[in-house]
Amino acid sequence: MSKIISVHSFRGGTGKSNTTAGLAALLAAEGARVGVVDTDIQSPGIHVLFNFVETGSVHSLNDYLWGKCSIKEAAHDVTSHLQGVKGRVFLIPSSIKAGEIARILREGYDVNLLNEGFRNVIRELALDYLLIDTHPGLGEETLLSLAISDVLVILLRPDQQDYQGTAVTVDVARKLEVPRMILLVNKVPQAFDLDEVRSRVEQTYGAEVGAVLPHADEMMTLASADIFSLRYPDHPVTLGLRRVVEMVKA
Ligand SMILES: Nc1ncnc2c1ncn2[C@@H]1O[C@H](COP(=O)(O)OP(=O)(O)O)[C@@H](O)[C@H]1O
Ligand SMILES: [Mg+2]
Secondary structure (H helix, E strand, C coil), X not given: CCEEEEEECCCCCCCXXXXXXXXXXXXXXXXXXXXXXXXXXXXXXXXXXXXXXXCCCCCCHHHHHCCCCCCHHHCEXXXXXXXXXXXXXXXXXXXXXXXXXXXXXXXXXXXXXHHHHHHHHXXXXXXXXXXXXXXXXXXXHHHHHHHCCCXXXXXXXXXXXXXXXXXXXXXXXXXXXXXXXEEEEEEEXXXXXHHHHHHHHHHHHCCEEEXXXXXXXXXXXXXXXXXXXXXXXXXXXXXXXXXXXXXXXX
Protein backbone atom coordinates (compact mmCIF):
# COMPACT_ATOMS: atom_id res chain seq x y z
CA MET A 1 0.00 0.00 0.00
CA SER A 2 1.31 3.42 -0.92
CA LYS A 3 1.06 6.37 1.42
CA ILE A 4 0.54 10.05 0.77
CA ILE A 5 2.46 12.29 3.17
CA SER A 6 1.92 16.04 3.21
CA VAL A 7 4.45 18.34 4.81
CA HIS A 8 2.83 21.58 5.83
CA SER A 9 3.17 24.62 8.06
CA PHE A 10 0.92 27.59 8.63
CA ARG A 11 3.76 30.04 8.15
CA GLY A 12 6.63 30.11 5.66
CA GLY A 13 10.30 29.38 6.19
CA THR A 14 9.72 26.69 8.81
CA GLY A 15 11.74 24.08 6.90
CA LYS A 16 9.06 22.29 4.85
CA SER A 17 11.13 21.85 1.70
CA ASN A 18 14.24 20.71 3.54
CA THR A 19 12.18 18.32 5.66
CA THR A 20 10.30 16.92 2.67
CA ALA A 21 13.55 16.33 0.78
CA GLY A 22 15.16 14.80 3.86
CA LEU A 23 12.28 12.41 4.48
CA ALA A 24 12.23 11.44 0.79
CA ALA A 25 15.97 10.72 0.83
CA LEU A 26 15.81 8.68 4.04
CA LEU A 27 12.87 6.61 2.77
CA ALA A 28 14.59 6.03 -0.57
CA ALA A 29 17.84 5.14 1.23
CA GLU A 30 15.96 2.15 2.62
CA GLY A 31 14.91 1.11 -0.88
CA ALA A 32 11.52 2.81 -1.21
CA ARG A 33 10.19 4.37 -4.42
CA VAL A 34 9.31 7.92 -3.49
CA GLY A 35 7.58 10.71 -5.38
CA VAL A 36 8.00 14.34 -4.32
CA VAL A 37 5.55 16.96 -5.57
CA ASP A 38 6.19 20.66 -5.23
CA THR A 39 2.72 22.13 -4.75
CA ASP A 40 4.23 25.42 -3.61
CA ILE A 41 3.37 26.85 -7.02
CA GLN A 42 3.77 30.47 -5.89
CA SER A 43 7.26 30.03 -4.52
CA PRO A 44 8.78 26.72 -5.66
CA GLY A 45 12.04 25.64 -4.10
CA ILE A 46 12.45 21.96 -3.35
CA HIS A 47 13.96 21.27 -6.80
CA VAL A 48 17.07 23.13 -5.62
CA LEU A 49 17.72 20.49 -2.96
CA PHE A 50 17.69 17.79 -5.63
CA ASN A 51 19.95 19.85 -7.87
CA PHE A 52 17.23 19.81 -10.50
CA VAL A 53 17.45 22.36 -13.28
CA GLU A 54 14.40 23.29 -15.32
CA THR A 55 15.51 23.59 -18.92
CA GLY A 56 13.29 24.67 -21.79
CA SER A 57 11.67 21.35 -22.64
CA VAL A 58 11.38 19.93 -19.14
CA HIS A 59 7.81 19.40 -17.98
CA SER A 60 6.61 20.69 -14.63
CA LEU A 61 3.49 20.38 -12.52
CA ASN A 62 2.23 23.54 -14.26
CA ASP A 63 2.33 21.80 -17.66
CA TYR A 64 0.38 18.89 -16.25
CA LEU A 65 -2.26 21.23 -14.77
CA TRP A 66 -2.57 22.96 -18.15
CA GLY A 67 -3.07 19.64 -19.94
CA LYS A 68 0.27 19.90 -21.78
CA CYS A 69 1.66 16.60 -20.48
CA SER A 70 0.82 13.58 -18.37
CA ILE A 71 1.77 13.58 -14.71
CA LYS A 72 4.35 10.90 -15.45
CA GLU A 73 6.02 13.18 -17.99
CA ALA A 74 6.30 15.83 -15.28
CA ALA A 75 8.04 13.37 -12.90
CA HIS A 76 11.84 13.34 -13.09
CA ASP A 77 14.15 10.75 -11.60
CA VAL A 78 16.59 12.65 -9.37
CA THR A 79 18.09 9.61 -7.65
CA SER A 80 21.51 10.02 -9.25
CA HIS A 81 21.97 13.16 -7.13
CA LEU A 82 21.42 11.14 -3.94
CA GLN A 83 24.52 9.28 -2.79
CA GLY A 84 24.12 5.68 -1.69
CA VAL A 85 20.35 5.59 -2.08
CA LYS A 86 18.97 2.15 -2.99
CA GLY A 87 15.45 3.20 -3.92
CA ARG A 88 14.26 5.92 -6.28
CA VAL A 89 13.18 9.52 -5.94
CA PHE A 90 11.00 11.16 -8.60
CA LEU A 91 10.52 14.90 -8.45
CA ILE A 92 7.49 16.67 -9.86
CA PRO A 93 8.74 20.25 -9.83
CA SER A 94 6.73 23.40 -9.98
CA SER A 95 7.81 25.82 -12.69
CA ILE A 96 10.29 28.50 -11.67
CA LYS A 97 9.53 30.64 -14.74
CA ALA A 98 7.97 33.97 -13.72
CA GLY A 99 5.40 33.92 -16.55
CA GLU A 100 4.22 30.42 -15.64
CA ILE A 101 3.92 31.24 -11.94
CA ALA A 102 1.97 34.40 -12.77
CA ARG A 103 -0.33 32.55 -15.13
CA ILE A 104 -1.27 29.87 -12.64
CA LEU A 105 -1.90 32.47 -9.94
CA ARG A 106 -4.02 34.51 -12.34
CA GLU A 107 -6.03 31.69 -13.88
CA GLY A 108 -6.04 29.18 -11.04
CA TYR A 109 -6.31 25.50 -11.86
CA ASP A 110 -8.53 22.51 -11.28
CA VAL A 111 -7.64 21.01 -7.89
CA ASN A 112 -9.38 17.79 -8.87
CA LEU A 113 -6.82 17.41 -11.61
CA LEU A 114 -4.14 17.65 -8.95
CA ASN A 115 -5.80 14.89 -6.97
CA GLU A 116 -6.11 12.72 -10.09
CA GLY A 117 -2.44 13.37 -10.87
CA PHE A 118 -1.37 12.21 -7.42
CA ARG A 119 -3.32 8.97 -7.82
CA ASN A 120 -2.01 8.35 -11.32
CA VAL A 121 1.63 9.01 -10.55
CA ILE A 122 1.50 6.66 -7.57
CA ARG A 123 0.15 3.92 -9.82
CA GLU A 124 2.25 4.56 -12.92
CA LEU A 125 5.55 4.83 -11.08
CA ALA A 126 4.63 2.16 -8.50
CA LEU A 127 5.42 4.56 -5.67
CA ASP A 128 5.57 3.47 -2.05
CA TYR A 129 5.31 7.07 -0.86
CA LEU A 130 4.18 10.34 -2.34
CA LEU A 131 5.47 13.35 -0.44
CA ILE A 132 3.78 16.69 -0.94
CA ASP A 133 5.71 19.87 -0.23
CA THR A 134 3.06 22.52 0.34
CA HIS A 135 2.62 26.26 0.27
CA PRO A 136 2.16 27.73 3.76
CA GLY A 137 -1.28 28.73 4.94
CA LEU A 138 -4.58 27.16 4.07
CA GLY A 139 -5.07 27.65 0.34
CA GLU A 140 -7.27 25.42 -1.75
CA GLU A 141 -4.49 23.08 -2.92
CA THR A 142 -3.32 22.75 0.67
CA LEU A 143 -6.78 21.76 1.85
CA LEU A 144 -6.90 19.16 -0.88
CA SER A 145 -3.52 17.71 0.02
CA LEU A 146 -4.47 17.58 3.70
CA ALA A 147 -7.75 15.88 2.86
CA ILE A 148 -6.11 13.09 0.86
CA SER A 149 -3.10 12.54 3.13
CA ASP A 150 -2.51 9.37 5.07
CA VAL A 151 0.02 11.24 7.16
CA LEU A 152 0.27 14.97 7.73
CA VAL A 153 3.53 16.37 9.04
CA ILE A 154 3.01 19.86 10.45
CA LEU A 155 6.11 21.95 11.03
CA LEU A 156 6.32 24.78 13.49
CA ARG A 157 8.97 26.89 15.12
CA PRO A 158 8.87 27.74 18.80
CA ASP A 159 7.36 31.15 18.03
CA GLN A 160 4.06 32.65 19.15
CA GLN A 161 2.96 33.36 15.57
CA ASP A 162 3.59 29.74 14.64
CA TYR A 163 1.77 28.45 17.71
CA GLN A 164 -1.42 30.26 16.85
CA GLY A 165 -1.36 29.37 13.16
CA THR A 166 -0.58 25.76 13.92
CA ALA A 167 -3.65 25.55 16.16
CA VAL A 168 -5.76 26.54 13.15
CA THR A 169 -4.08 23.95 10.92
CA VAL A 170 -4.44 21.17 13.49
CA ASP A 171 -8.11 22.03 13.83
CA VAL A 172 -8.66 21.88 10.07
CA ALA A 173 -6.78 18.56 9.82
CA ARG A 174 -9.01 17.10 12.55
CA LYS A 175 -12.13 18.26 10.72
CA LEU A 176 -10.80 16.68 7.53
CA GLU A 177 -10.15 13.48 9.51
CA VAL A 178 -6.54 13.11 8.44
CA PRO A 179 -5.63 9.60 9.72
CA ARG A 180 -2.30 10.57 11.24
CA MET A 181 -0.88 13.90 12.26
CA ILE A 182 2.75 14.36 13.32
CA LEU A 183 4.00 17.66 14.70
CA LEU A 184 7.61 18.56 14.02
CA VAL A 185 9.12 21.44 15.92
CA ASN A 186 12.02 22.92 13.96
CA LYS A 187 14.73 25.54 14.39
CA VAL A 188 14.69 25.36 18.16
CA PRO A 189 17.40 27.66 19.60
CA GLN A 190 20.22 26.15 21.66
CA ALA A 191 18.99 27.97 24.77
CA PHE A 192 15.73 25.97 24.80
CA ASP A 193 15.26 22.67 26.57
CA LEU A 194 14.13 20.26 23.80
CA ASP A 195 12.14 18.02 26.16
CA GLU A 196 10.36 20.99 27.65
CA VAL A 197 9.41 22.23 24.17
CA ARG A 198 8.16 18.78 23.25
CA SER A 199 5.85 18.42 26.23
CA ARG A 200 4.52 21.96 25.86
CA VAL A 201 3.69 21.44 22.17
CA GLU A 202 2.20 18.03 22.88
CA GLN A 203 -0.04 19.49 25.57
CA THR A 204 -1.04 22.51 23.53
CA TYR A 205 -2.28 20.52 20.54
CA GLY A 206 -3.04 17.12 22.00
CA ALA A 207 -1.18 15.67 19.02
CA GLU A 208 1.95 13.55 18.78
CA VAL A 209 5.27 15.29 18.39
CA GLY A 210 7.54 13.37 16.02
CA ALA A 211 10.69 15.26 16.90
CA VAL A 212 12.01 18.53 18.20
CA LEU A 213 14.81 19.63 15.90
CA PRO A 214 17.47 22.10 16.97
CA HIS A 215 18.46 25.07 14.89
CA ALA A 216 21.53 23.85 13.00
CA ASP A 217 24.17 26.25 11.72
CA GLU A 218 25.34 23.43 9.42
CA MET A 219 21.98 23.56 7.68
CA MET A 220 22.11 27.30 7.18
CA THR A 221 25.63 26.89 5.82
CA LEU A 222 24.60 24.08 3.49
CA ALA A 223 21.99 26.57 2.26
CA SER A 224 19.81 24.00 0.44
CA ALA A 225 22.73 22.96 -1.80
CA ASP A 226 22.24 19.33 -0.80
CA ILE A 227 20.11 17.02 1.29
CA PHE A 228 21.15 17.59 4.89
CA SER A 229 20.19 14.12 6.16
CA LEU A 230 22.49 12.43 3.62
CA ARG A 231 25.35 14.86 4.20
CA TYR A 232 25.05 14.72 8.03
CA PRO A 233 23.71 11.23 8.80
CA ASP A 234 24.44 11.43 12.54
CA HIS A 235 23.35 15.01 13.23
CA PRO A 236 20.50 15.45 15.78
CA VAL A 237 18.32 16.92 13.00
CA THR A 238 18.81 13.76 10.92
CA LEU A 239 18.17 11.51 13.92
CA GLY A 240 14.91 13.37 14.51
CA LEU A 241 13.90 12.93 10.88
CA ARG A 242 14.69 9.22 11.14
CA ARG A 243 12.18 8.97 13.98
CA VAL A 244 9.59 10.59 11.76
CA VAL A 245 10.46 8.11 8.99
CA GLU A 246 9.78 5.24 11.41
CA MET A 247 6.44 6.79 12.37
CA VAL A 248 5.49 7.30 8.73
CA LYS A 249 6.31 3.68 7.89
CA ALA A 250 4.31 2.27 10.80
N1 LIG B 1 16.80 22.96 11.75
C1 LIG B 1 17.26 23.98 10.99
N2 LIG B 1 18.32 24.70 11.41
C2 LIG B 1 18.79 25.74 10.68
N3 LIG B 1 18.28 26.12 9.51
C3 LIG B 1 17.22 25.44 9.03
C4 LIG B 1 16.66 24.34 9.74
N4 LIG B 1 15.62 23.85 9.00
C5 LIG B 1 15.55 24.63 7.89
N5 LIG B 1 16.50 25.57 7.90
C6 LIG B 1 16.75 26.65 6.90
O1 LIG B 1 15.59 27.47 6.84
C7 LIG B 1 15.41 27.97 5.52
C8 LIG B 1 14.00 27.66 5.04
O2 LIG B 1 13.87 26.27 4.86
P1 LIG B 1 12.86 25.65 3.80
O3 LIG B 1 12.99 24.17 3.88
O4 LIG B 1 13.03 26.27 2.48
O5 LIG B 1 11.47 26.12 4.45
P2 LIG B 1 10.02 26.26 3.79
O6 LIG B 1 9.94 25.28 2.68
O7 LIG B 1 9.09 25.94 4.93
O8 LIG B 1 9.89 27.68 3.35
C9 LIG B 1 16.51 27.36 4.67
O9 LIG B 1 17.54 28.28 4.58
C10 LIG B 1 16.96 26.15 5.47
O10 LIG B 1 18.30 25.83 5.25
MG1 LIG C 1 9.36 25.47 0.69
